Amino acid sequence: MTDPEHTRLLVDVSTDYYLDGRSKVEIAKHRGISRFQVARLLAEARESGVVKIEIAAPAHLDTGRARVLAERLGAREVVIVPGGSDRDSTRDLLARELARVIAARARADTTVGVSWSRTIEAAVRSLGTLPPCDVVQLVGALPVHGSGNSLELIQRFSRMDGVRTWPVWSPLLVGDPATAAGMRQQPEIAAALDRADSLDLAVVSIGAWNATGSTVYPQVTEPERRAATENGAVAECSGRLFDARGRAVVTPLDARVVGVTLDQLVRTPEVIAIGYGAEAAAGLRAxxxxxxxxxxxxxxxxxxxxxxxxxxxxxxVVTDP
Structure with a gap:
């Protein structure tokens, strides 16, 4: 296919998808190509400038205030979403905005790590799709009443055209360190956790280290909670605890977690973290x-x-333990 013919195909496929609202399956059938080829063509159209997507932030997003907060924190970007009428509606608003932030940063042929929280789960439902890339499950499953879990989340990604997934077929928390070590050595789990060493982008949730802020906190023993608090833990991310300066707080709980480490997140070029409610503030700052x-x-x-x-x-604000 000559360059003019290829460019015409990029234009035609993009018109089918973005303007006419046809699905990738419909386009593939109509054009006599595979769904994977359609996904590749759409990604190429965006990267080459054939398709230019403009994102207009809603008026209610105070970007000036967010910019100042980002500068004071030393963050690359801060996005502030107005609260809803209750916790559930706030979570829904955050999820939709998180989906937009992920979509704006996910690139073709990169490796994206995704942790689990109720908000991240809702964001993925709003996301629709991603360009062809690898998606790594960063934590084992932690079923929460009324919600899904990280295994269901990774399966959503596996149904996206051109997306390859790296699942962690394990609970987030297991009964003892020996079991956790054995789970981490299972070939598929080891491959996913090793893949977390080379992430381009990660999406995680930050929760205060208390019963309402962290989904992990209610799952552990009282001695483990007390040990974590006495060692300065203020927040939790993917089952890993850290203090007010963002330093890892290592307790016996750490040995029972099957998931990404804080060191792996620190080495990731870009990490999107979500948190809500006043109690999350100290953890977000840390x-x-x-x-x-x-x-x-x-x-x-x-x-x-x-x-x-x-x-x-x-x-x-920040004190040494």
């Missing part, structure tokens, strides 16, 4: 301080509390 996160997506309540933390004298 995640940036420790290099765990580069982009923050939060609600107004978290932003207000972050602004208060940043306005306080340094000794009142």
């Amino acid at each position: 995640a940036v301080l420790g290099g765990i996160a580069t982009v923050l997506v939060m609600d107004d309540a978290a932003a207000v509390e972050l602004e208060h933390l940043l306005a306080a004298p340094p000794g009142d």
Whole structure:
């Protein structure tokens, strides 16, 4: 196929998909090509400039305030979403915005790591699709009443055209360190966790280390909670704990986790972290301080509390344990 013919195909396939609303399956059947080829052509059209996507932020997003907060935190970007009427509606609003942020950063032929939270799960439902890439499950499953889990999440990605997945077929928390070590040595799990060493982008959730802020907190024993708190833990990310400066807090709990480490996230070029509610603010700040996160997506309540933390004298905000 000559260059003019190929360019015409890029234009025609993009018109079918973006303007006429045809699915990749319909386009493939009509054009006599595979769905994978359609996905590749659409990705090439975006990368070559044949398709230019303009994202217009809604007026309610205060980008000036977010920019100032990002500068003060040292984050690459901060996105602030107004809170809803209750926790569930706030989560839905954040999920839609998180989906937009992921879509704007995911690139073809990259490796994307995805942790699990209720908000991330809802964001993936809103995401639609990704360009052809590898998606790595960063944590084992942690079933939560009324929600799915990370295994269901990775299966959603596996149904996207051109997306290859690296699942972690294990619980996030297992009963003892020996079992966890054995799970990490299973070939598929080991491959996924090793793949987390070479992520281009990661999506994680930051929760306060308490019963309402972390889905892990209620799953562990009281001695484990107490040990973590006494060692300075303020927040949790993918089952890993860290203090107010973003330093890892290692307790016996760490040995029972099957999932990405904080060191792997720190080495990832771009990490999108989501958190909401005033209680998440200290963890979001610590995640940036420790290099765990580069982009923050939060609600107004978290932003207000972050602004208060940043306005306080340094000794009142971050203290050594």
